[in-house]
Amino acid sequence: MSTVQRARDADRTAELTAALGAARARLARAAESVGRNVNEIELLPITKYFPATDVIILNQLGCLAFGESREQEAADKVASVRAELPEAPIRWHMVGRIQRNKARAVAGWAHTAHSVDSTRLLTALDRAAGEALAAGARPEPLRVYIQISLDGDTARGGVDVDAPDLVDEICGSANTAEALEFAGLMGIPPLEWDPDDAFARLAAERDRVQRDYQHRLELSAGMSGDLESAVKHGSTCVRVGTALMGQRPLTSPAVVTPVTSSSQTPPPPPSAEGSPR
Numbered sequence: 001m002s003t004v005q006r007a008r009d010a011d012r013t014a015e016l017t018a019a020l021g022a023a024r025a026r027l028a029r030a031a032e033s034v035g036r037n038v039n040e041i042e043l044l045p046i047t048k049y050f051p052a053t054d055v056i057i058l059n060q061l062g063c064l065a066f067g068e069s070r071e072q073e074a075a076d077k078v079a080s081v082r083a084e085l086p087e088a089p090i091r092w093h094m095v096g097r098i099q100r101n102k103a104r105a106v107a108g109w110a111h112t113a114h115s116v117d118s119t120r121l122l123t124a125l126d127r128a129a130g131e132a133l134a135a136g137a138r139p140e141p142l143r144v145y146i147q148i149s150l151d152g153d154t155a156r157g158g159v160d161v162d163a164p165d166l167v168d169e170i171c172g173s174a175n176t177a178e179a180l181e182f183a184g185l186m187g188i189p190p191l192e193w194d195p196d197d198a199f200a201r202l203a204a205e206r207d208r209v210q211r212d213y214q215h216r217l218e219l220s221a222g223m224s225g226d227l228e229s230a231v232k233h234g235s236t237c238v239r240v241g242t243a244l245m246g247q248r249p250l251t252s253p254a255v256v257t258p259v260t261s262s263s264q265t266p267p268p269p270p271s272a273e274g275s276p277r
């Protein structure tokens with residue numbers, strides 16, 4: 001390794017050490033201020049757009065799970081990290097939208113998927129996870145969160161919170177699927193909404209669904225900008241990108257963009273994809 005590379009790694013390690021300390025302290029304060037035990041809230045670093053070397057640094061700082069939002073980028077990163085740290089017990093979470101034709105790929109690397117919002121996707125993931133289990137390619141069922149749409153704009157992902165029968169049906173399917181484990185509900189506040197209103201609605205839906213289950217349902221809620229509100233409303237997993245990793249670059253490392261004038265244009269707003277970029 002060159003001296004320059006080593007110095008860069010040392011800088012990034014210092015940066016991530018400070019940011020992780022700050023994020024943990026922030027989460028602890030958020031929990032304490034509403035009388036919750038911080039140990040029941042997972043801090044999930046979202047490493048999309050950031051290189052495998054950052055994952056390795058964070059793993060050495062004690063992080064054991066990471067979230068990604070694009071299948072191809074994640075698969076490449078998982079392979080790089082595994083080549084470097086073959087023994088590390090790292091669990092990868094898929095937090096972005098999942099296309100049905102990517103179910104097999106996701107089942108190959110993901111421990112948990114946060115963004116399941118249809119019976120068709122659920123069925124595809126169950127089949128893919130079942131095949132991966134049978135082939136010894138994964139050690140345990142795929143944990144799934146059912147994503148809830150709080151404003152009914154399901155084009156942005158999620159099952160409409162105002163369709164409780166549909167929510168119940170999909171949750172029931174997740175719970176009985178052979179190769180899946182029903183973890184709980186996930187939600188993202190709609191643009192322009194007060195996060196407090198959004199997370200209160202999401203928490204109420206979790207409480208409603210919870211009545212049908214013996215095991216405690218988790219709540220995947222809260223990001224860099226709104227984690228205090230999510231913790232107040234019972235989040236058990238906050239998905240933190242920017243506050244930990246820094247600003248994301250404009251393009252994903254896995255997306256090779258030809259250098260043309262159009263590649264200067266920033267990618268479409270989050271609404272086009274249904275999740276924060």
Ligand SMILES: *Cc1c(COP(=O)(O)O)cnc(C)c1O
Nearest residue numbers: 095223224239240241242275276
């Ligand atoms: C990118 C992303 C996050 C992290 O967002 P930040 O605001 O950077 O913390 C959380 N959840 C999902 C689904 C994401 O796509």
